[in-house]
Amino acid sequence: MRGTMRVVRLLALPALLVLLWWAVGGGSFYLPGPAAVGRAFAETWFSVRLVEDVLPSVGRLLAGYALAGVLGVGLGVPIGSSRRLRATLEPVLEFFRAIPPPVLVPLIMLLVGIDTPMKVLVIVSGCVWPILLNTVEGVRALDEVLADTCRMYGVRGGSRLRRFVLRGASPQIMTGLRQALSIGIILMVISEMFASSSGLGFTIVLFQRQFQIAEMWSGILLLGLLGLGLSLLFRRLERRVLSWYYGSGAARA
Amino acid sequence: MLEIHELRKVYESPGRRVEAIRSITLGVGAGELVCVVGPSGCGKTTLLRCVAGLLPVSEGQVRVSGVPVTGPPPDMAVVFQEYGRSLFPWMTVRQNVELPLKEKRLPPARRRELVADSLRAVGLSDAADAHPWQLSGGMQQRVAIARAVAYEPQVLLMDEPFAAVDAQTRADLEDLILRLWRDLGVTTLFVTHDIDEAVYLGQRVVVLSSSPTTVMEDLKIDLPPERDQLTTRSLPRFGELRGHVYRQIQRARGER
Amino acid sequence: MLEIHELRKVYESPGRRVEAIRSITLGVGAGELVCVVGPSGCGKTTLLRCVAGLLPVSEGQVRVSGVPVTGPPPDMAVVFQEYGRSLFPWMTVRQNVELPLKEKRLPPARRRELVADSLRAVGLSDAADAHPWQLSGGMQQRVAIARAVAYEPQVLLMDEPFAAVDAQTRADLEDLILRLWRDLGVTTLFVTHDIDEAVYLGQRVVVLSSSPTTVMEDLKIDLPPERDQLTTRSLPRFGELRGHVYRQIQRARGER
Amino acid sequence: MIRGNGLLARLGYGAAGLGGLLLLMEAVPRLGLVDARFLPPASEILATLAGELATPELWIALGETLRGWAVGLALAFCAAVVSGVVIGVVPGLRALTNSTVEFLRPIPSVALVPLATLLFGPSLGSTLLLVVYASFWQVLIQVLYGVAAVDSVAFDTARSYGLSAWSRVRHLVWPTALPYVMTGLRLAAAVAFILAVTAELVIGSPGLGAEIQVAQSSGAVPTVYALIVLAGLVGIAVNAGVRLLERRVLAWHPAVRAEAAS
Amino acid sequence: APNQGSGTSKVNAGVIAIVDTAPIHLGKAKGFFTEQQIDLTITPVAGGAAAVSGAVSGQFQFAFANTTSLLTAKQQGLDVKVVANGVSSTGEQGNDFSAVLVKPDSPIRTAKDLAGKKISVNQLKNIGDTTVRASVRRAGGDPSGIEFVELPFPDAPAALQNGQVDAVWVVEPFVSQAISQGARPVAWNFADAAPDLTVAMYFTTGTTDADLTRRFTAAMRKSLEYADAHPDEVREVLKTYTEIAPEVIAKIYLPKWPVEVNRASVQTVADLALADGILNDKIDVSALIP
Numbered sequence A: 001m002r003g004t005m006r007v008v009r010l011l012a013l014p015a016l017l018v019l020l021w022w023a024v025g026g027g028s029f030y031l032p033g034p035a036a037v038g039r040a041f042a043e044t045w046f047s048v049r050l051v052e053d054v055l056p057s058v059g060r061l062l063a064g065y066a067l068a069g070v071l072g073v074g075l076g077v078p079i080g081s082s083r084r085l086r087a088t089l090e091p092v093l094e095f096f097r098a099i100p101p102p103v104l105v106p107l108i109m110l111l112v113g114i115d116t117p118m119k120v121l122v123i124v125s126g127c128v129w130p131i132l133l134n135t136v137e138g139v140r141a142l143d144e145v146l147a148d149t150c151r152m153y154g155v156r157g158g159s160r161l162r163r164f165v166l167r168g169a170s171p172q173i174m175t176g177l178r179q180a181l182s183i184g185i186i187l188m189v190i191s192e193m194f195a196s197s198s199g200l201g202f203t204i205v206l207f208q209r210q211f212q213i214a215e216m217w218s219g220i221l222l223l224g225l226l227g228l229g230l231s232l233l234f235r236r237l238e239r240r241v242l243s244w245y246y247g248s249g250a251a252r253a
Numbered sequence B, C: 001m002l003e004i005h006e007l008r009k010v011y012e013s014p015g016r017r018v019e020a021i022r023s024i025t026l027g028v029g030a031g032e033l034v035c036v037v038g039p040s041g042c043g044k045t046t047l048l049r050c051v052a053g054l055l056p057v058s059e060g061q062v063r064v065s066g067v068p069v070t071g072p073p074p075d076m077a078v079v080f081q082e083y084g085r086s087l088f089p090w091m092t093v094r095q096n097v098e099l100p101l102k103e104k105r106l107p108p109a110r111r112r113e114l115v116a117d118s119l120r121a122v123g124l125s126d127a128a129d130a131h132p133w134q135l136s137g138g139m140q141q142r143v144a145i146a147r148a149v150a151y152e153p154q155v156l157l158m159d160e161p162f163a164a165v166d167a168q169t170r171a172d173l174e175d176l177i178l179r180l181w182r183d184l185g186v187t188t189l190f191v192t193h194d195i196d197e198a199v200y201l202g203q204r205v206v207v208l209s210s211s212p213t214t215v216m217e218d219l220k221i222d223l224p225p226e227r228d229q230l231t232t233r234s235l236p237r238f239g240e241l242r243g244h245v246y247r248q249i250q251r252a253r254g255e256r
Numbered sequence D: 001m002i003r004g005n006g007l008l009a010r011l012g013y014g015a016a017g018l019g020g021l022l023l024l025m026e027a028v029p030r031l032g033l034v035d036a037r038f039l040p041p042a043s044e045i046l047a048t049l050a051g052e053l054a055t056p057e058l059w060i061a062l063g064e065t066l067r068g069w070a071v072g073l074a075l076a077f078c079a080a081v082v083s084g085v086v087i088g089v090v091p092g093l094r095a096l097t098n099s100t101v102e103f104l105r106p107i108p109s110v111a112l113v114p115l116a117t118l119l120f121g122p123s124l125g126s127t128l129l130l131v132v133y134a135s136f137w138q139v140l141i142q143v144l145y146g147v148a149a150v151d152s153v154a155f156d157t158a159r160s161y162g163l164s165a166w167s168r169v170r171h172l173v174w175p176t177a178l179p180y181v182m183t184g185l186r187l188a189a190a191v192a193f194i195l196a197v198t199a200e201l202v203i204g205s206p207g208l209g210a211e212i213q214v215a216q217s218s219g220a221v222p223t224v225y226a227l228i229v230l231a232g233l234v235g236i237a238v239n240a241g242v243r244l245l246e247r248r249v250l251a252w253h254p255a256v257r258a259e260a261a262s
Numbered sequence E: 001a002p003n004q005g006s007g008t009s010k011v012n013a014g015v016i017a018i019v020d021t022a023p024i025h026l027g028k029a030k031g032f033f034t035e036q037q038i039d040l041t042i043t044p045v046a047g048g049a050a051a052v053s054g055a056v057s058g059q060f061q062f063a064f065a066n067t068t069s070l071l072t073a074k075q076q077g078l079d080v081k082v083v084a085n086g087v088s089s090t091g092e093q094g095n096d097f098s099a100v101l102v103k104p105d106s107p108i109r110t111a112k113d114l115a116g117k118k119i120s121v122n123q124l125k126n127i128g129d130t131t132v133r134a135s136v137r138r139a140g141g142d143p144s145g146i147e148f149v150e151l152p153f154p155d156a157p158a159a160l161q162n163g164q165v166d167a168v169w170v171v172e173p174f175v176s177q178a179i180s181q182g183a184r185p186v187a188w189n190f191a192d193a194a195p196d197l198t199v200a201m202y203f204t205t206g207t208t209d210a211d212l213t214r215r216f217t218a219a220m221r222k223s224l225e226y227a228d229a230h231p232d233e234v235r236e237v238l239k240t241y242t243e244i245a246p247e248v249i250a251k252i253y254l255p256k257w258p259v260e261v262n263r264a265s266v267q268t269v270a271d272l273a274l275a276d277g278i279l280n281d282k283i284d285v286s287a288l289i290p
């Protein structure tokens, strides 16, 4: 019973939107109807493309995401903890944050070449920001009494990091990770606009350039589904990691 | 053991400047148990945090074992007034109590023993696997006490540690602290607003005036060292001391 | 006014199931002041939250003025045990107290008056423009009390409201509540762990057993209605009642 | 420490950080770690930037970009805050919208270029569509998490004092969510700027992006980097603005409190 | 909107800002469009796809795109129609605006050696890879093993230098730039693919008014003719809409701007694209070029 309710909640609004699309779509060249896109989806993605284009892309996405997570949290904790470090690094970080990835790519290509490392780095270059910013803010907002408790009982160094800082900031860190997930997908596409000859993003861009519009939309559909799938996985993880947070009344969700 | 010399503390925040402590000079000998009482908001918590090295002093000095305090000294345990916020919500009760012991690198067997003992002492053996937020206020406070007790500190600072528990539990916990103090010789600074408690527990009771805060009286409690909830509290001298402190506090409040 | 009928409350969380309240039946008449005492963790806070409509009951029913409680009833004020968390840190003390009055759409002049009066009553006129986190624990608790008092509720629920204040302040606040109750006829349910306080304040004292929680005794306090800190507390009947409640709680704890 | 001093110190540290970056950017090509033809040293980039800044065209382009950025960001921010609060506060709505939000979020704005040009042509509208689409989600997610972070005791307090839904949002939910929202604003401000530039790059509406595009296809490497640096500088300015705002609206927050105290 | 009062039509043309499109800029400067009562705005676009979608959506009345892009658009059923020639190869080896370059010390000596190598093109499945394959085929090599990767022209020289690709295909100004930095041309792919290859064309969509199209074509033809005859003025106009360094402008190889589209070469490109699987069906070029 609860299971069916969940499915209903999951699907109700999307179903409504597809109906809406059905009603308005199909009229124009650039916005084909759901039927055409559905057909294109089946033809395009249930093929070797899945193995040759989609899987490597997803692999790079996950690698970049993981790296961004490590980097974002790894930098965010010291930056959040030290006012001086924050004052020093913030302008530099803000500088890089404002540079559009498409124009950053040539620089990354200069430094690491044009193969997989470049694409992973491009993904990192976008994903890292929400994680970093949220980590910094989460660390800054740690409870003072808990911090004092740690100091009193000599909890410091790695133990403090693991048992206090990371756990205490985890609600914010998880927010950042959640943000980064979809940004990662977007950057996966952007990274494959350069120096590529395969990949999900590349394929979508190619469809767009070759005016295969239904196919292009089917690729976007796939991106959306990928994002949805990953976010559902992410939620399971989050419910585990933050069970104390949602249980404790510190948050009401 | 603890020497507080002309301590002054002023909180400065934009638009508000509070002189929480004007000047406090106070010494606590090794193995002594001193209770601090004073009107609400007079600076007891502030004093404790300065002694614990958690708050920079504005003027004066605090020494622990002769060493000027700049950060938290080792082997000191604190029970915070905000007991709810001082427990890690992501850890179970057991983990909360065990954490400082891990930091002390005690062997696991010893840790388990200390945790079990201290939880039993505060009456929370059943709740070891619960998270703090699944407990009542009084239970949370007892977890914080258990953590301090299990730590086996040399100096123990307690800030209204029994505020949230019922009378009977409070009596039990008082005796727990007395036992700990006597058996291990823990130097203890105990903030309370319960005058009976201060007289019952303390070797000395320090009465703070209300703002601007100074030491109003440093009263030696000349009750027999062996204390007992029933007999000690019914001694005539107990009543006298109690009345004296009460009047002092009333004077302290009246002065503002 | 308040009718609690065979209330049962079970907390279910993954891996832990706590029967906080087995069965409580209790009535509080309009304009009555009933104190609830019981061992730590016996379910007093839980009871209060169920009455306030903040917690769904597992079984049984709660009615306020004859209406079954599903959400917070109007004209009810609650002072929470976690006073620190119940104040909004982004508001000053004044704003915290004023907020519910704004909700009631009182005219600004009347609001100002109520806020000033209630802050004066709890001794915090000076701190009106401070933020809660700039206050001591006891001061925060008094802000929460002032907020409830200013609200002029018909029903007042208080959960260990004086836990963090010193004895003298506590006495003043007790008299404040008595005054409020008498002048405005506020129906009051008052949770405390201080037996003296319960006997001094209450028309009735309800003693809860420890888990599984039931009403152990519903004691009528047959002291003269006019109460006074000095004379009332020194009445022999006061001592008797006090001793009786004390023994009951001890029995309650012993049973577990 | 008085506040002015703190600000000065912060500026000093910030300048030191940027100085370090400049040194690095000067050293890397000079030491031959990368070819100076492809990554000119910082001094050359700055000189080019100075030259560019002297031309009115650049300022016009920058103005265009900033207009798209500001309008788009404002639209996205307001829409996201309103929908975030509504979704977060109305029970059941979050579960209902979750799948759709998660589906739409990873769709890259660049993929919407054909749709944008179809709907709006080369006007500001296309840029806005892309900017709003991209930055909306950033704020929305932050708002959703922020709304969820309301303390249960505070919430119960609000309920028991009979605060109306609107008051609860205004006095409880919004202040709680505000730190998250500020982070969202900082994230969205950068994303909006990036998308404004990217939209110009791809659609060709006038602005900084178009300037970069022209410089790139002309092989004018120092100009490209000068424009990139300009973009970065805009980012720093925007962040400084948001930080200033944050200090005003979050003065009560532990993080900001600690900063202001010393 | 076109046709605004007194016979003057406002026209928005979507044109990429590269050397190839010098004639329209020059023609505008020379007043050839005003003569035809066209008030011309030139909007820079990023590439062929953007130009086509801009034209189809009505934002541009006319636009510029390369031959392959137009063929693909036509095949996908888009209503595009060529109105004027755009740019053509000079057809001369060693003197064209498009080349395949390798590092100075590369073992690749001729187009034949490109077989099996990694070559960058600005866009896959477009005119670059088809013509490079044609070059290799012509030199007697087997193009099937070539690995093409996408790299924007501006980034290609760096990638070549760093050894990330074996060869790059670029057009001006990057050909001259790379050569001056030591790169060595091994194939002139536009010249190889067909004689006088028509590389790109100006086009419109079915919705544009016939009279306006006629006038635009006339102005465009005049511009092409003028540009082809006045290379120095072309080099001058490049300074106005590109950022190419003046010393590079002085050296670059200019393309040809014949007035007429070379239909045969367009057919050749279509056939090559079909052979390489870029187009699915044989396309009738005359549908695209009326």
Ligand SMILES: Nc1ncnc2c1ncn2[C@@H]1O[C@H](COP(=O)(O)OP(=O)(O)OP(=O)(O)O)[C@@H](O)[C@H]1O
Pocket: B011, B012, B013, B018, B019, B020, B038, B039, B040, B041, B042, B043, B044, B045, B046, B047, B081, B193, C133, C134, C135, C136, C137, C138, C139, C164, C165, C166
């Ligand atoms: N962080 C702070 N910022 C500004 N003022 C503060 C701060 N903390 C405490 N104060 C002020 O310092 C004074 C002393 O506070 P303190 O907490 O030490 O009192 P206390 O004796 O512990 O009171 P209580 O018995 O109520 O807990 C109070 O007037 C309070 O307003």
Ligand SMILES: Nc1ncnc2c1ncn2[C@@H]1O[C@H](COP(=O)(O)OP(=O)(O)OP(=O)(O)O)[C@@H](O)[C@H]1O
Pocket: B133, B134, B135, B136, B137, B138, B139, B164, B165, B166, C011, C012, C013, C018, C019, C020, C038, C039, C040, C041, C042, C043, C044, C045, C046, C047, C081, C193
């Ligand atoms: N959120 C919760 N989840 C699970 N169990 C809970 C929760 N809140 C309270 N409990 C349990 O319910 C029981 C009663 O708790 P409650 O807070 O009502 O006690 P109390 O009488 O108010 O105690 P105290 O005097 O210490 O405040 C306790 O055993 C506690 O562990």
Ligand SMILES: [Mg+2]
Pocket: B044, B045, B046, B081, B159, C136, C137, C138
């Ligand atoms: Mg205190």
Ligand SMILES: [Mg+2]
Pocket: B136, B137, B138, C044, C045, C046, C081, C159
């Ligand atoms: Mg309680």
